[in-house]
Amino acid sequence: VTAQSVRSVIVTPVAFPDPPLLNSAGVHQPWALRSIIEVVTADGLVGLGETYGDLPHLRLLEAAAAVLDGLDVFDLNGLQSRVAHAIGAADAPDRHGLTGPSSTAKVLARVVSPFEVALLDLQGQVTGRPVHALLGGKVRDRVPFSAYLFYKWAGHPGAEPDAWGAALDPAGIVTQAHTMIDRYGFESIKLKGGVLPPEEEIEAIRALRAAFPGLPLRLDPNTAWSVDTSVKVAEQTAGLLEYLEDPTGGLAGMAEVAALAAMPLATNMCVVAFADLPESVRRGSVGIVLADHHYWGGLRACVQLAAICRTWGLGLSMHSNSHLGISLAAMTHLAAATPNLTYAVDTHTPWQSGIDVVRDPLRITGGAATVPDTPGLGVQLDRDALARLHGNYLACGILERDDTAYRQRFEPGYTKRRPRW
């Protein structure tokens, strides 16, 4: 055991308020769950990680945390093998259904990820280097993010409307975009679709184009559409969209759409693990992979994914779930060190209500975050906030994200159907 090996690991589930954002699976619950990872070394340094907070995943994180004592902070392969051994073929299906059927490799990648980030944070502290330096060095000083628009209810049922208010038509979406862009300066726009009939979402895209003539637009219906519907939407949005994201489900369907669509297709649903890449490449299913270190297996795994995208001529950008400031920092370091990450990155930051577990979250201004050059991730845990957010977790009664069941409470006839149109 050296001074720079793991002495203890703390996994803390937290919850923070989340607005009623609509998507093709239902609507966001009032609380978003995350797990905060602290990896403490023998000499008292603390490395941070952040990931999903759903109970089956939390249990696996705890099982992984229990086997890391004595691990050198540089031993990422050791992390992988220890965690693989600890969780065996344990399963923690993605019930939100974003990343398809579960597999041992996918579960392992998800469980390893926040610990890898925490170890890289520690490596950075030990070497006096920012995490981006450990990923090869930054190739940009600013990482651009995109405005992530959602159809939404005015507020959670039974509660006051939130400050964003309702967005259920093109005018509402344009208003939301103005608010978000005024506040953060985003220079590209993504609309989460799959909520209203496609023609209404196309109208929203047209309204955004009229309101923001210079900004790239993206539409993501989370596989709410059949192949035929996807092809029709692609026809009607040709020239309007920078890319169309996951219009339909599966590598075969995506390939059919891709062959006919004028714009590239992006995905965070049909290419979500290394094992998906060969078939996707063979079929030509997607033109852009939306990386996400939370499920690809960490930041180094995403660097490898980037090498694959570069090699096969695929575009690369980054997916986001509801998150806090540790994930934002990790995403920023990764994007900074990835030469071919050439699209603005998704982030849920604007939906976070200013709440965070870090004292010094990266700020998005002018549509971008300045890449930190301080050692490690460059963010510090706010222990009071962590305690409050853990209190939220204990009090909120949500143990697993379920957008569908939550929506059904208010619309008993609602079902999750993909494709719906």
Add this chain to the structure above:
Amino acid sequence: VTAQSVRSVIVTPVAFPDPPLLNSAGVHQPWALRSIIEVVTADGLVGLGETYGDLPHLRLLEAAAAVLDGLDVFDLNGLQSRVAHAIGAADAPDRHGLTGPSSTAKVLARVVSPFEVALLDLQGQVTGRPVHALLGGKVRDRVPFSAYLFYKWAGHPGAEPDAWGAALDPAGIVTQAHTMIDRYGFESIKLKGGVLPPEEEIEAIRALRAAFPGLPLRLDPNTAWSVDTSVKVAEQTAGLLEYLEDPTGGLAGMAEVAALAAMPLATNMCVVAFADLPESVRRGSVGIVLADHHYWGGLRACVQLAAICRTWGLGLSMHSNSHLGISLAAMTHLAAATPNLTYAVDTHTPWQSGIDVVRDPLRITGGAATVPDTPGLGVQLDRDALARLHGNYLACGILERDDTAYRQRFEPGYTKRRPRW
């Protein structure tokens, strides 16, 4: 400029004696050329790299060395962009013809490589970690190497026979194998072919099988054969070879052979850069990629290549040219940290006559090298030896490797033909 940034870079061409080893391009000249790289930081640490010594390449190394002042030892992306800028679209064709037509990306990868190794050596010294830790951590304590057999003349024409003596028939090859295995304990065997008619080389393989019934065998004719000949050799060596290496040239021809061969095909000639991978995967040209950090762009690039091989189900091993102890150490660290590098690695170490530029070369015993756990590469430059080997370089009169021209001196009718059979 920090204490851990580059203050100066020294590039020293060296030459060391090389036996008359035969291959499909001719015969090794009496001196093998290498370039030794020293990267010195502001606080006086020295990082080591080693690569080709041919004059056009040496000139590019010098151009690269001139632009590294002030570079942080962790900034590998910065290394890449500085070197790309310095050498522009400069060309340094591989005249030995092992890795196909030149390209800007291939030249850049070759020039960057030894500096990347030197920076990783420095990162290891700075962090107190072996290079393998910076590549993700070792997954094995011992790296197996293979016995690399060559048809050879008894000695260079006009000189005394060397200690190995001639090997021009199956008996000579078996004797060479016994000597090499007695000395190093290798547990797999590679025969450099493409020298004698295929039926004679098949006889040598059969003789090796009889003499070493338990050891995996490989045959590498360096594309000396047509597709038809390759298919016939594959038929006659089915069950005898672990893999057949570069029987014929080009991704299309290799795919034809691969479709009919019982054993996997390996390559260090048709998949030599990331740009070769998509077509190779599409055609099914090879089953095993023989990585070589000297031309893939360094150790991190090979880690990315390994991720691609894992993703597409390709095997992975490692190619070798005549080299010294810095390259051996770099190869060993890479192999140690690469989980899917599952074949014994090629090395020319036995042909080095015990001469080295490092004071403490890794030793191969029991067929493997023990992975160093000391900081950095774990080898120290022997400055007296470096001076002697540089003296060799100045005296030997060889500025570029040319196996073909050297052979033609003694066999005026000799031509390099691929395929020859």
